[in-house]
Amino acid sequence: MxxxxxxxxxxxxxxxxxxxxxxxxxxxxxxxxNLSSLNLQILYFSRGVIVSLLLMxxxxxxxxxxxxxxxxxxxxxxxxxxxIVTHSGDAIIALDPDGTITSWNHSAEExxxxxxxxxxxxxxxxxxxxxxxxxxxxxxxxxxxxxxxQVANYETERLHKNGEKVFVSLTESxxxxxxxxxxxxxxxxxxxxxxxxxxxxxxxxxxxxxVGNMAAGVAHEVxxxxxxxxxxxxxxxxxxxxxxxxxxxKKVREHIQRITKIVRDLVDFSRPASLQxxxxxxxxxxxxxxxxxxxDARCRYVTFNLELYPDLxxxxxxxxxxxxxxxxxxxxxxxxxxxxxxxxxxISTWQEENxxxxxxxxxxEGISRGHLPRIFEPxxxxxxxxxxTGLGLSVSxxxxxxxxxxxxxxxxxxxxxxxxxxxxxxxxxxxx
Numbered sequence: 001m002x003x004x005x006x007x008x009x010x011x012x013x014x015x016x017x018x019x020x021x022x023x024x025x026x027x028x029x030x031x032x033x034n035l036s037s038l039n040l041q042i043l044y045f046s047r048g049v050i051v052s053l054l055l056m057x058x059x060x061x062x063x064x065x066x067x068x069x070x071x072x073x074x075x076x077x078x079x080x081x082x083x084i085v086t087h088s089g090d091a092i093i094a095l096d097p098d099g100t101i102t103s104w105n106h107s108a109e110e111x112x113x114x115x116x117x118x119x120x121x122x123x124x125x126x127x128x129x130x131x132x133x134x135x136x137x138x139x140x141x142x143x144x145x146x147x148x149x150q151v152a153n154y155e156t157e158r159l160h161k162n163g164e165k166v167f168v169s170l171t172e173s174x175x176x177x178x179x180x181x182x183x184x185x186x187x188x189x190x191x192x193x194x195x196x197x198x199x200x201x202x203x204x205x206x207x208x209x210x211v212g213n214m215a216a217g218v219a220h221e222v223x224x225x226x227x228x229x230x231x232x233x234x235x236x237x238x239x240x241x242x243x244x245x246x247x248x249x250k251k252v253r254e255h256i257q258r259i260t261k262i263v264r265d266l267v268d269f270s271r272p273a274s275l276q277x278x279x280x281x282x283x284x285x286x287x288x289x290x291x292x293x294x295x296d297a298r299c300r301y302v303t304f305n306l307e308l309y310p311d312l313x314x315x316x317x318x319x320x321x322x323x324x325x326x327x328x329x330x331x332x333x334x335x336x337x338x339x340x341x342x343x344x345x346x347i348s349t350w351q352e353e354n355x356x357x358x359x360x361x362x363x364x365e366g367i368s369r370g371h372l373p374r375i376f377e378p379x380x381x382x383x384x385x386x387x388x389t390g391l392g393l394s395v396s397x398x399x400x401x402x403x404x405x406x407x408x409x410x411x412x413x414x415x416x417x418x419x420x421x422x423x424x425x426x427x428x429x430x431x432x
Contacts (some may be wrong), residue, residue: 091189124285336364
């Protein structure tokens, strides 16, 4: 009650005393001036009782009035902080000293997938990946927290309800009572998945830029010898009339042209993507992507079947983005057919009402029904460690979605996989 001033209480009490004493003195002088000593004693006793009653009534009213004020203030403050915790963009979790979850806000539900009523009362170990538990991460965090008072911005992983790992920034601190006794811990988890994706994309772009610079240098260094070799081959062709030699020299020139095209395609693919929108022809982009991958060693024995509808309308967008999507889908299809004796990938296009459809179908091993709903999640991959980042389909899904389009997959084990893209012909937005 800091704002209930001592002066207010003191002077209000004096006012009550003054009013009562003054009133009694006026009554005594006016009406009872000649009272006996007994009557005066009764009068003074009555005055004391009345003053005491008035002071008690006033004190009770003051306590009751300010009790209501402070209850409303406490409710308002509690509601304010409850709203902050509930609607925070970060997951805020409270634990008791044994590591049992005691509170769970709305963002924790969104980030980690657990409803509050199902996770409260469970051990926090349910949120820790097994490999981190085996490395005693909880013990290390607790040790640092007790020695430093808190752990701030510690980047780690936590488990989503569906088993997926979520990359988070962890801040943890101790909760103490009025006696400075530790009664629990608070955890704040910030989802860093989007940041991780952007970092991976930036690193990928940097690698492509590096490859592009290297390819440009290689193209320059290789181009001059190739031009000289090509000139010598043409000279030999003019000097010789032998059909066998002519045939062999023709093959040499074809290989020289193939090497030149490989270097040129590598430079074109690796240079920074243009974000300028333009009217693009989907079939041309598909042919370019297939032509690029034919130079990849992984695609050496893969048959690419193109079933492209010839009269597709042009779409407005960023060609490099669609090129990236097609390369991602084709590489996934090639990886899926790696163990087949005669691998094949079919790319089809057609128009359906006000949309352009693209289908990439492979004859590979397919995707299990359990994995199919998760294939567009960031960092989810069924490939072996080191063979995939789990970002290709996620990035592709983002590009198509930003163009107001849709991408979906149909697959089952042993029956191959078909990715179908639908892009609207009108009102197509450019990816940011």
